Amino acid sequence: MKITLTVNDEVHPLEVEPRRVLADVLREDCRLTGTHLGCEHGVCGACTVLVDGRAVRSCLMLAVQCDGRSVRTVEGLRGPGGEPHPLQRAFSAEHALQCGFCTPGFLMVAAGALAADPTIGEDPDRVRALVESNICRCTGYEPIRRAIVRGSCPGSVA
Amino acid sequence: MWSRREDERLLTGGGRYVADLVVPGCLDAVFVRSGVAHGVLSAVDCSEARRVAGVVGAWSAADFPSGLHVPYTPSAGLSAEEAVAGREWPALVKERVRYPGEAVAVVVGEDRYRAEDGAAEVAFQVGPLPAVVTPRAAADDSVRLFDGLSNVAFQGAAGEPIEESVWRRAAVVVEAEYRQQLLMPTPMECRTILAVPGGDRLTVWSGHQAPHRLRGQLAALLGWPVDRIRVVAPDTGGAFGSKSAIFPEYVVVVFLAVLLGRPVRWIEDRMESMLTATRGRGQDQRVRLAADADGQLLAYELTIDADVGAYPHLGAGLPMQTARMATGPYRTPRVYATVRSVLTNTMATYPYRGAGRPEATIALERSMDALARRLRIDPAELRRRNLLPPESFPYRTPTGRVYDSGDYGAALDLALETLDYAGWRAEQARRRGDPSALPLGIGLSCYVERSGGEPGGLHEFAGVEAREDGTVIARCGSASSGQGHETTFSALVAEELGVDQVRVELVEGDTDELPDGVGSFASRSAQVAGAALRQACELLVQEARARAAGLWGLPVAEVAWSGGAVSPARGGAAMDLGELVKATGPLRVEDRFESDMGFPFGAHAAVAEVDPELGTVRVLRLVAVDDCGVVLNPMIVKGQAFGSAVQGLGQALYEGIPFDDDGVPRLANGLLDYLVPTAAEIPPITVKDTCTPSPGTPLGAKGAGESGCIGTPAAIVNAVADALRLADPGVLRMPLTPDVVWRAAR
Ligand code: FES
Ligand code: FES
Numbered sequence: 086m087k088i089t090l091t092v093n094d095e096v097h098p099l100e101v102e103p104r105r106v107l108a109d110v111l112r113e114d115c116r117l118t119g120t121h122l123g124c125e126h127g128v129c130g131a132c133t134v135l136v137d138g139r140a141v142r143s144c145l146m147l148a149v150q151c152d153g154r155s156v157r158t159v160e161g162l163r164g165p166g167g168e169p170h171p172l173q174r175a176f177s178a179e180h181a182l183q184c185g186f187c188t189p190g191f192l193m194v195a196a197g198a199l200a201a202d203p204t205i206g207e208d209p210d211r212v213r214a215l216v217e218s219n220i221c222r223c224t225g226y227e228p229i230r231r232a233i234v235r236g237s238c239p240g241s242v243a
Numbered sequence: 244m245w246s247r248r249e250d251e252r253l254l255t256g257g258g259r260y261v262a263d264l265v266v267p268g269c270l271d272a273v274f275v276r277s278g279v280a281h282g283v284l285s286a287v288d289c290s291e292a293r294r295v296a297g298v299v300g301a302w303s304a305a306d307f308p309s310g311l312h313v314p315y316t317p318s319a320g321l322s323a324e325e326a327v328a329g330r331e332w333p334a335l336v337k338e339r340v341r342y343p344g345e346a347v348a349v350v351v352g353e354d355r356y357r358a359e360d361g362a363a364e365v366a367f368q369v370g371p372l373p374a375v376v377t378p379r380a381a382a383d384d385s386v387r388l389f390d391g392l393s394n395v396a397f398q399g400a401a402g403e404p405i406e407e408s409v410w411r412r413a414a415v416v417v418e419a420e421y422r423q424q425l426l427m428p429t430p431m432e433c434r435t436i437l438a439v440p441g442g443d444r445l446t447v448w449s450g451h452q453a454p455h456r457l458r459g460q461l462a463a464l465l466g467w468p469v470d471r472i473r474v475v476a477p478d479t480g481g482a483f484g485s486k487s488a489i490f491p492e493y494v495v496v497v498f499l500a501v502l503l504g505r506p507v508r509w510i511e512d513r514m515e516s517m518l519t520a521t522r523g524r525g526q527d528q529r530v531r532l533a534a535d536a537d538g539q540l541l542a543y544e545l546t547i548d549a550d551v552g553a554y555p556h557l558g559a560g561l562p563m564q565t566a567r568m569a570t571g572p573y574r575t576p577r578v579y580a581t582v583r584s585v586l587t588n589t590m591a592t593y594p595y596r597g598a599g600r601p602e603a604t605i606a607l608e609r610s611m612d613a614l615a616r617r618l619r620i621d622p623a624e625l626r627r628r629n630l631l632p633p634e635s636f637p638y639r640t641p642t643g644r645v646y647d648s649g650d651y652g653a654a655l656d657l658a659l660e661t662l663d664y665a666g667w668r669a670e671q672a673r674r675r676g677d678p679s680a681l682p683l684g685i686g687l688s689c690y691v692e693r694s695g696g697e698p699g700g701l702h703e704f705a706g707v708e709a710r711e712d713g714t715v716i717a718r719c720g721s722a723s724s725g726q727g728h729e730t731t732f733s734a735l736v737a738e739e740l741g742v743d744q745v746r747v748e749l750v751e752g753d754t755d756e757l758p759d760g761v762g763s764f765a766s767r768s769a770q771v772a773g774a775a776l777r778q779a780c781e782l783l784v785q786e787a788r789a790r791a792a793g794l795w796g797l798p799v800a801e802v803a804w805s806g807g808a809v810s811p812a813r814g815g816a817a818m819d820l821g822e823l824v825k826a827t828g829p830l831r832v833e834d835r836f837e838s839d840m841g842f843p844f845g846a847h848a849a850v851a852e853v854d855p856e857l858g859t860v861r862v863l864r865l866v867a868v869d870d871c872g873v874v875l876n877p878m879i880v881k882g883q884a885f886g887s888a889v890q891g892l893g894q895a896l897y898e899g900i901p902f903d904d905d906g907v908p909r910l911a912n913g914l915l916d917y918l919v920p921t922a923a924e925i926p927p928i929t930v931k932d933t934c935t936p937s938p939g940t941p942l943g944a945k946g947a948g949e950s951g952c953i954g955t956p957a958a959i960v961n962a963v964a965d966a967l968r969l970a971d972p973g974v975l976r977m978p979l980t981p982d983v984v985w986r987a988a989r
Contacts, residue, residue: 112262119257121480126912128913128914169251177247177251183726184479186432186480213923220914220921221431222919223886224885225885225889
């Protein structure tokens with residue numbers, strides 16, 4: 086089936102089998118391997134990307150469902166001049182990653198929430214809820230929570 | 244701008260894990276697995292699968308050479324010839340299925356979807372046999388995994404048997420039984436292997452902790468010299484011990500890549516890992532702990548029936564780690580520990596973060612709290628009376644370890660102070676007088692562990708190379724799976740040589756870069772590889788001074804070294820390393836370094852509130868004080884301590900593998916059934932450290948990274964037992980689910 090995905094502002098005309106999940110198409114057809122698969126059953130959130138600005142588990146969505154829609158992955162998080170997203174800097178500053186496998190998913194969950202509401206970092210409960218949505222086996226989460234606060238309130242240190 | 248060297252690529256989608264590598268023409272392997280735990284396989288038929296579009300081939304054991312087996316792991320005594328004799332582990336099931344998920348066939352397709360289409364068409368039957376899933380059930384041999392052979396695959400002991408009179412004469416003897424449940428290490432990236440043939444060589448990419456070991460095993464398997472195989476561990480998405488072995492799937496993938504002359508990969512998915520990834524822990528333990536009326540420990544006996552899974556190849560000897568560490572941090576004069584490693588119908592057990600030391604610490608520390616209750620001595624005071632004092636080192640334990648250094652009391656005191664122990668005891672007393680308050684308990688756990696590895700594996704290889712452009716390449720035999728080696732080791736080398744960090748690059752996890760290597764496990768990288776790198780730097784400096792001496796016609800003693808440059812000691816222009824290389828040719832040193840074992844230690848403390856009606860546990864505070872000697876990178880070590888404490892919390896409260904009567908784990912919903920902690924489960928945790936350098940390593944560093952799995956679980960379980968004032972500590976079987984706690988509270 087022919088579909089068109091706009092990924093990180095770039096248009097990808099694709100021929101895909103209807104059964105292929107979005108994560109596989111992003112990783113293999115678009116060669117954007119920053120989106121990781123940690124469970125393939127919707128629990129870990131490592132595969133999170135933004136579809137029309139909303140965070141989705143790309144292992145649970147078919148690529149054909151995204152025909153004509155816009156997708157943002159971790160590769161598209163940097164600013165137009167190539168400067169890192171504040172969340173990317175904050176994750177590094179807070180040691181919010183170790184092996185880095187879960188990291189793109191947490192970044193995209195947070196980036197989506199932050200784009201929808203720039204004040205989210207000021208509400209500890211909402212930040213906590215964001216961190217609770219994904220799994221990280223390395224860090225113990227607290228550094229991720231601090232990084233999201235730091236990355237969403239420039240100048241703040243949680 | 245980035246805290247770690249690794250960060251920029253990992254934060255921008257530039258990481259390269261095995262599944263991300265693009266190899267033209269690469270085929271995907273998918274395994275067809277038994278849904279039955281134990282049974283007789285018949286009628287495997289791959290013919291339909293071979294007809295599926297996009298399927299390149301399908302194989303069962305009958306299509307393979309009959310000798311295609313999984314080799315056993317002799318390193319660190321993990322397994323032994325005696326344990327595996329007569330018990331072969333075929334790469335694909337021949338006639339007997341011994342664990343659920345064991346592979347009966349493999350299908351290779353042009354992509355994963357095609358291979359799975361084919362796998363769905365493989366027909367086979369398994370006639371079920373009774374399954375045994377605990378060592379207790381398996382030890383009597385009423386169900387045998389290997390006909391004519393006992394399920395007991397290995398036995399061992401540490402220490403000397405204790406006479407009955409010691410127990411008879413003691414004022415108090417605590418007796419208890421504990422179950423250390425099976426756990427899954429659960430790195431977020433499952434196992435991966437990609438085998439690429441080219442010329443007369445094979446390149447194998449795998450998220451792996453010990454690339455040189457894997458190279459040796461694959462070479463033996465193929466009957467090739469090691470130099471025809473290159474193993475590379477690229478970015479690896481966590482390991483926690485579980486990625487240092489060779490597995491049946493790896494054997495199959497490598498064999499097929501060579502057979503087909505094409506690249507083949509296997510990217511394990513989470514659902515198959517639920518059945519077939521290695522498990523950790525798995526011990527049924529009995530303890531006796533004797534003390535006099537003042538609480539002086541007299542004797543401790545630990546009897547272990549260990550679950551080693553269906554094949555003894557990976558971890559039959561691992562429970563000896565528990566036996567050897569049974570003494571713990573106390574000066575108990577008599578300690579005796581015995582091990583029986585028993586085969587069961589589960590995937591093999593293997594090191595999981597802590598690897599034998601959590602099982603030792605949890606048994607002893609739960610018994611210490613029970614003893615304190617029996618004697619009505621405060622548990623902190625009981626420990627103080629028995630901890631080895633700082634002047635006792637080096638200390639040879641009754642179970643044969645030689646502890647290097649420590650101030651165990653200082654770690655305990657810092658933990659108590661950080662927790663506000665007295666304040667929480669007061670709150671506990673208040674609640675005990677208030678019928679409407681939920682009971683609260685405080686739990687302590689003092690531990691000592693071993694890092695670096697076992698004799699025969701306490702070494703590492705390292706190399707340092709100076710280049711004309713002034714850069715320095717450092718190489719070592721470790722492989723990082725999230726511990727930030729590029730950051731820490733580059734900084735270490737830069738400091739040793741006195742050059743700017745940006746000039747140093749670390750290359751590791753690639754067997755073509757260094758002739759030999761050991762790897763990253765047993766908390767050994769900083770302690771052993773770090774020291775190896777330092778020694779290599781010293782050799783490089785010696786060589787640089789010798790060359791400069793030759794160049795300038797001076798005795799070596801008159802060539803000074805500072806800030807990455809040589810200079811005539813009596814004055815004259817300095818020459819930078821890069822210049823020296825230009826003048827004298829390539830400069831590269833390689834080196835093997837051997838360390839002693841290190842014995843990190845610490846004290847963890849937890850406060851928990853229990854709802855006896857609901858069986859729920861709320862951890863209110865957790866304090867972890869760890870001492871791993873000299874720390875190379877405090878932020879990274881702190882991150883390791885914090886992350887491992889959370890894994891320890893998971894072990895105490897959430898993680899476990901429930902089995903159906905037919906021996907099949909009830910994990911059909913994957914990570915919704917196997918409960919690794921999420922952020923919702925994290926209590927306030929404070930991580931602190933004390934520093935007692937190791938005298939046995941040049942950097943003074945001991946291993947870091949496993950402390951939380953070792954120290955935290957007993958602190959939490961003890962807090963719950965304290966809240967409920969349990970006389971028999973054994974009724975709390977981990978994980979402390981609401982069901983377990985509710986029953987214990989009756
Ligand atoms: S891979 Fe999609 S949620 Fe885990
Ligand atoms: S950093 Fe390894 S899983 Fe989160």
